[in-house]
Amino acid sequence: MTLKIKNPGLATSIQDLGRIGYFHLGIPLGGAMDRYALRAANMLVGNDEGAACLEAVFMGPEIEFTQTATVAVTGAQLPIKVDGEYQEAWTSFVVKAGQTLSFDFLQSGARIYIAVSGGITTPEALGSRSTYPIGALGGVEGRAIQTGDELPTGGSEGPGAGRTVSEPLRRKPGTPASLRVLPGLYWHRLTDEAGAGFFEDEWKVAPEADRMGYRFKGGRPLEFVDREQPFGAGADPSNIVDGCYSYGSIQVPGGTEPIVLHRDAVSGGGYFTLGAVISADMDLIGQLQPHTSVKFEKVDMAKALDARKERKGMLARIREELV
Amino acid sequence: MAQVISPLPGTFYVKPSPEAALYKNPGDPVAIGETIGLIEVMKTFIEVKAEFAGTFSAYVAEDGLPVTAGQVLAEVVV
Numbered sequence: 178m179t180l181k182i183k184n185p186g187l188a189t190s191i192q193d194l195g196r197i198g199y200f201h202l203g204i205p206l207g208g209a210m211d212r213y214a215l216r217a218a219n220m221l222v223g224n225d226e227g228a229a230c231l232e233a234v235f236m237g238p239e240i241e242f243t244q245t246a247t248v249a250v251t252g253a254q255l256p257i258k259v260d261g262e263y264q265e266a267w268t269s270f271v272v273k274a275g276q277t278l279s280f281d282f283l284q285s286g287a288r289i290y291i292a293v294s295g296g297i298t299t300p301e302a303l304g305s306r307s308t309y310p311i312g313a314l315g316g317v318e319g320r321a322i323q324t325g326d327e328l329p330t331g332g333s334e335g336p337g338a339g340r341t342v343s344e345p346l347r348r349k350p351g352t353p354a355s356l357r358v359l360p361g362l363y364w365h366r367l368t369d370e371a372g373a374g375f376f377e378d379e380w381k382v383a384p385e386a387d388r389m390g391y392r393f394k395g396g397r398p399l400e401f402v403d404r405e406q407p408f409g410a411g412a413d414p415s416n417i418v419d420g421c422y423s424y425g426s427i428q429v430p431g432g433t434e435p436i437v438l439h440r441d442a443v444s445g446g447g448y449f450t451l452g453a454v455i456s457a458d459m460d461l462i463g464q465l466q467p468h469t470s471v472k473f474e475k476v477d478m479a480k481a482l483d484a485r486k487e488r489k490g491m492l493a494r495i496r497e498e499l500v
Numbered sequence: 501m502a503q504v505i506s507p508l509p510g511t512f513y514v515k516p517s518p519e520a521a522l523y524k525n526p527g528d529p530v531a532i533g534e535t536i537g538l539i540e541v542m543k544t545f546i547e548v549k550a551e552f553a554g555t556f557s558a559y560v561a562e563d564g565l566p567v568t569a570g571q572v573l574a575e576v577v578v
Contacts, residue, residue: 187508188542235508235541235569283508283569384511384566387542466509467541468566 178244179327180293183277186238191297191316191328192290194227195440196305205441206424207307207315210288210388210463213348214252216492218292220499221249221269223336228296229306231322234288235466237280238322242272247294247335251342253286253464268341286349286464295331309441346495348488350461353379353470356437356454359481361426363417363449371400375435375451376475383434384467388441391462392434393471399432399451410447417449425459426450435473437462457484502552503560504574510541512567514559524556530576537561537573554578 192215195208209215209232216226231238237255249269250257257264258279264270272278278291299306299317308316317326364372378396386392401414409418415432422428422438428448429435437454439462454462455476465471476484506512514522514537523536530536535547537559557575561567 187546188544235510282505287509384541385543466568467511468509 178242178246178295178330178332180297180330181241181243182238182322182324182326182328183241184239185322185324185326186233186236186280188321189231189233189238190308190310190321191229191299192232192307193229193305196303196307196309196314199303200424200444203444204303204312204314205309205444207305207309208440209290210440211252211290211460213460213488213492214288214463215290215292217267217342217346217495218249218251218290219296220495221251221267221340221342222247222292222294223333224292224294224296224331228292228331229299230293230297231291232288233280233291235283237289239277239279240291241277242274244332245271245273245334246330247337248272248278249292249340250289251292251347252289254284255286255289256281256284265341267347268339269336270338283466287466288463293330294335295333298329298331311441340499342495343498346491346498348460348491350464350469353472354461354465355472355474356458356461357476357481357484358427358452358454358473359476359478361450361452362420364451366401366414366449367451368400368402371397372451375399376473380435380471380473382465382467382469382471386465386467388439390436390438390442391465392436394434396435399429401432415449416447419445419447421445422450423453425453425456427452427454439463455481455484457481457488460488501557502554502576502578503572504536504548504550504576506539506548506561506567506569506571506573508539508541508546509568510539510546510566512561512563512565512573513538513540514563524574526556526558528556530554530556539567548573550576552576552578
């Protein structure tokens with residue numbers, strides 16, 4: 178069975194849980210920006226949790242089905258239609274052979290995940306179907322989907338309509354969104370006042386935020402502790418001798434606009450990173466629209482691990498609901 | 501009166517570049533598929549096109565300011 182793309186939307190790409198194990202070679206993790214939503218979508222249609230789905234940002238695609246399948250859409254609120262008839266989000270529904278799946282205007286959130294029973298079965302690259310356009314890996318010939326593409330799927334009819342994730346388990350950011358941060362290796366580069374200011378200020382998502390990094394604006398510029406820049410580091414106080422970046426790490430070039438590195442980020446470079454957004458909150462970033470207000474909240478390792486456990490617990494509860 | 505709606509969130513512009521003239525002035529004819537404005541998001545500029553023909557009335561959203569998906573950008577007399 179294939180999915181015929183009649184309209185791709187804005188930057189709709191095939192994503193799974195990512196291309197793990199190559200970050201040290203400079204190949205990004207890739208995979209869904211909101212992996213929680215991707216897992217939930219797959220569970221709703223009876224797939225393996227890591228099956229490849231479509232990730233659509235801000236605008237939905239238009240897709241014609243050549244065979245009957247079970248479908249679920251999770252993540253952002255983007256009204257779902259099958260041949261013009263509205264469908265529930267976070268709930269499985271059936272699309273029959275010849276019918277078309279389409280979407281209205283975005284209401285809240287940023288990204289939807291469209292899971293189809295059997296999963297999308299484009300070829301894997303380095304163990305993942307995730308699309309990394311800059312490296313031309315995964316997806317359809319290494320790119321986002323286009324009009325006229327025919328995406329192969331596993332072809333099963335799936336478990337059918339009416340499976341649903343209960344409201345409290347449909348995880349989404351609050352208003353303003355709160356992102357928990359663990360201060361990191363280079364925290365000492367900031368003055369105490371600048372460190373405190375980073376957490377006090379309200380930031381807004383910059384329009385250029387994308388799968389590589391989420392940039393934030395509007396907070397006070399950061400002041401650095403004076404030092405003679407070490408050999409090999411750039412002249413700006415935000416520069417370091419090149420180091421590794423982690424998933425979620427926050428670099429602040431020039432001390433002005435923090436950038437949280439996300440799924441398609443580079444793995445190293447010459448900017449200091451003040452810390453990292455905790456793994457449990459990285460999914461939430463994937464649901465932030467441009468100009469959304471954000472506060473960073475300082476946490477310690479114990480709190481970060483508790484949050485990770487809580488997120489895992491929510492996924493376990495979805496599994497129980499969908500047995 | 502028909503409304504041109506923003507299909508996505510981002511920053512709205514009424515000109516193709518800062519020095520250029522406005523896409524449309526009041527009284528200008530509008531054809532289907534003609535560009536009315538730009539939305540900047542994710543380092544990309546997306547052209548917003550008219551889905552109907554008529555006479556341009558006015559921009560409703562302001563140049564260079566944030567818009568949300570579904571927001572009215574401009575009005576056209578059809």
